[in-house]
Amino acid sequence: MTSAVPTPTAVSPLDLAPVLPVVVLSEAADAVPLARALVAGGLPAIEVTLRTPAAVTAIRAIAEEVPEAVVGAGTVLTPERVESSVAAGARFLVSPGWTDRLLDAMRGSGVPCLPGVSTASEAVALLERGVTEMKFFPAEAAGGPSYLRSLAGPLPRARFCPTGGIDALRAPDYLALPNVACVGGTWMLPADALAARDWPRVEALAREAARLTG
Numbered sequence: 001m002t003s004a005v006p007t008p009t010a011v012s013p014l015d016l017a018p019v020l021p022v023v024v025l026s027e028a029a030d031a032v033p034l035a036r037a038l039v040a041g042g043l044p045a046i047e048v049t050l051r052t053p054a055a056v057t058a059i060r061a062i063a064e065e066v067p068e069a070v071v072g073a074g075t076v077l078t079p080e081r082v083e084s085s086v087a088a089g090a091r092f093l094v095s096p097g098w099t100d101r102l103l104d105a106m107r108g109s110g111v112p113c114l115p116g117v118s119t120a121s122e123a124v125a126l127l128e129r130g131v132t133e134m135k136f137f138p139a140e141a142a143g144g145p146s147y148l149r150s151l152a153g154p155l156p157r158a159r160f161c162p163t164g165g166i167d168a169l170r171a172p173d174y175l176a177l178p179n180v181a182c183v184g185g186t187w188m189l190p191a192d193a194l195a196a197r198d199w200p201r202v203e204a205l206a207r208e209a210a211r212l213t214g
Contacts, residue, residue, distance in 0.1 A: 012112045013045040013072055013092045014133055014161055014181035019171065019209040022074060022163060022184045023048045023058075030197065031058035035066040037199040038188070041206025047094055047184065049074035050081055056088045063089025072111075079105035086111060094161075094184075096137050098122075103129065114161055118142040120151060123158050132157050135184070140165030145173040152179040168209065176214025185209075 013020055021043050025031055031048070038046055046069055048059050055073070062071040072092035073085035082093060082105040093106050098115035103126075106113035116135040117123045119142075126134055136148060139162035148160060162174050163184030174180045188205035192198075 010091065010111055011070070012133055012181075013047070013070060013094075013114070014159060016045040016070060016182075017043050017210055018175055018182050018212050019043055019188070020045050020047055020161060020163075020182050020184040021188055021206070021209075022186050023189060024051050024186075025054050025058045026052055028054040028057040028061060030194070031061045032065045033197070033199050034189075034194070034202065035062045035069045035071065037203040038206045039066060039069050041188070041203040042210030043188070043206045044068060045070045045072065045092070045182075047072050047074040047092075048090075050077075050085065051075050056084055059085060059090050060088040063091075076102075076106065078102065082106055082109050094135055096135070098126070103131070107131070120155070123151065123155055127155065127157060133159050133181075134161070136160040136162040138164030139174070139183075140170070144170075145177060148174065148177050148179060152177065155179070168212070171209075171212050172214050174214070175212060180214075 021038055048055055059071055062069050070091050073090040074094040076093045076095045086109045092111050093113040096116040114135040116137045159181050161182050161184055166183050166185045167187045171183045174183045188209045193201045
């Protein structure tokens, strides 16, 4: 696999906004207007999950047509997916979990990555490898804010983006924690708004999410 060359613009998705939208797209044609609505609402980092056949095409379209967006690939499960995502223009990678082989590919890609953890042991293993930024998944099922709060003392170097079951009401509980930089979620992307291609509504919900604090 050919590694991408890191650039000064390879900023962490954790540092761009309090919320990282987690996007599942069935139609690649929706990618650009959706990304523009999210960016206009103040959420420039966008995770497009690799759960549909349209995902890689959607990443490429956003990368080419919405330069103000920082588009990444989510649900990255194999080194091959790392390569195809970065080739399409993904500027960060997110996985629900990790293996040594997958982690090596993600770290070798030249773009920031958020390997997923749900236990203290998994987080410690990543810290041993020099990884300090992680996805905490599935956040609500794995213990929620109280679990992450308990990790802050013994693992002060670990920074998390919790994802999974978080909504606008729960997000502030996570954002108040010292080891949480942002949260991932889908609540600003309601299914009926996407089906109707109601991009102004998505923009309005994104704007509300961008104002969230702990």
